[in-house]
Amino acid sequence: MTICLEATGPEAGRPYVDRAKPEHPTLIDPTHRMDDLFGVTNIPNSVWIDEAGTIVRPAEPAWPVVREPRPPRDAAVPAPDLPEHLRELAAEAAGIVVDSGPYLEALHDWAEQGSRSQFALAPDEVLARSQPRGLEESAAAAHFELGQHLLVSGDPASARKHFAESHRLQPDNWTYRRQAWSLEPGGEGPLARFWQGPSEGTPGDWPYPGDWVKDIRAVGAENYYPRFRA
Amino acid sequence: MGPACGRRAAYTSPMLITTSSMTVAEFEAGTGWELKPEGACRAALCVPLGDAGPIDGTLDPQRLAARLGMAFVRHSDTLAALGPATVTGRALTTAEAPELVLDDFDGREFRLSSLRGEKVVLVAWAPY
Numbered sequence: 186m187t188i189c190l191e192a193t194g195p196e197a198g199r200p201y202v203d204r205a206k207p208e209h210p211t212l213i214d215p216t217h218r219m220d221d222l223f224g225v226t227n228i229p230n231s232v233w234i235d236e237a238g239t240i241v242r243p244a245e246p247a248w249p250v251v252r253e254p255r256p257p258r259d260a261a262v263p264a265p266d267l268p269e270h271l272r273e274l275a276a277e278a279a280g281i282v283v284d285s286g287p288y289l290e291a292l293h294d295w296a297e298q299g300s301r302s303q304f305a306l307a308p309d310e311v312l313a314r315s316q317p318r319g320l321e322e323s324a325a326a327a328h329f330e331l332g333q334h335l336l337v338s339g340d341p342a343s344a345r346k347h348f349a350e351s352h353r354l355q356p357d358n359w360t361y362r363r364q365a366w367s368l369e370p371g372g373e374g375p376l377a378r379f380w381q382g383p384s385e386g387t388p389g390d391w392p393y394p395g396d397w398v399k400d401i402r403a404v405g406a407e408n409y410y411p412r413f414r415a
Numbered sequence: 416m417g418p419a420c421g422r423r424a425a426y427t428s429p430m431l432i433t434t435s436s437m438t439v440a441e442f443e444a445g446t447g448w449e450l451k452p453e454g455a456c457r458a459a460l461c462v463p464l465g466d467a468g469p470i471d472g473t474l475d476p477q478r479l480a481a482r483l484g485m486a487f488v489r490h491s492d493t494l495a496a497l498g499p500a501t502v503t504g505r506a507l508t509t510a511e512a513p514e515l516v517l518d519d520f521d522g523r524e525f526r527l528s529s530l531r532g533e534k535v536v537l538v539a540w541a542p543y
Binding site: 186189197199202214221222223224225231232233239244311312318323325331334364 | 431495498499503504505507512532
C-alpha cells in the first residue's frame, strides 16, 4: 500500500495516482503520521509488516524498479534553457546514490521466504534500526504538526515558523524540509513543487535558512539516502 | 494494545491540544498509547504514570508528556501539540505495527489492521 505525505490534501498527488491506476490501497497522510508512527524521515521509504502484524524492517529507502546508475554529474545537466536553479538541482540529484537493486532482491526474497528470509529482522533489530528519537525529534514532530495545522487554518506565516523549528530540531528529517519548501512559490510549471529554493527574481523572500540544493550540498548528495543494509 | 486487549487504539487524530486538560479517550486517539491501571501502554511496553495519571477521566497533558518523554510545544494559550514518546530512544517502541487509519484518495477510511494475514509493504511517497 502507498501513503502520500502531503499537507495540502489529496489533490497534489492525484495526477500521479490517476496515472498509476494502482490496485493496492492508496492513502493520503496530510499530517505526516508516517513520520511519527514509523520514523519515516525521507521519501520514498518503506516499512515491511508480516502476516501477524509485526514490523520486520523499519523505515528505509524503497524503490519500485531497479534504477540504472545515474550518468556522471556533468553529463546529467539538462537542456541549457532550463533556469539555473533547476540545472543546479539536477546536477545534485545526479549525485544521489540509490540502492534499488539490493533493496528489490531483498524484497523478493522476503515475499518468497517469509520469516525464513535473512532480510526479515528480529524485533530487537527492528527497534534498534528505527530512527533515533529523543526530545528534540519529538519537539520537531510537535512543531511540524502545529505548522501543518496553521497552514490549513490560513496562517502560513505562523506555519513557516513552526516548520523552520522542526527543520532545526531534526535536521536529518528530509520529509519535514521537502514538504515545507515545496509549498513556497519558487518556480512555475510542473516542476514548481520540486523547486524548493529561492526564486530567481526575489531570492530574499525565501523564508527558510536552508533549501534543497544548499542542504544537499552540505551533507553530500551521495549521503542523501542511507545505503541498503542487509 | 495486543490482541488480548481488544481493538487497538487507533491513532486517528492529531496531537493538537486546545484546552488545559484532555480526556483519556482524546489522549489515546491522539497518541496511540492506551491507559491501563499499570500505566500508559503500547503493546507489551507500559510506563507507570504515578501522579500524572487520570483524575475523573481527564489528564494534564504537560505532566503526562513529561512521563512519556513527549515534547509539549505551545503555540498560543489555546493551541499546543504533543510530540511522540521517546521512552525507548527510537522511533519504534515495539515491533508490533501500530494501527494506522487514513483516508484513501476517494475519501474512504482505511485501516492498516484490515490487511492482517497478508504481508504488507507500506510505501511513503510525496508529490515533491
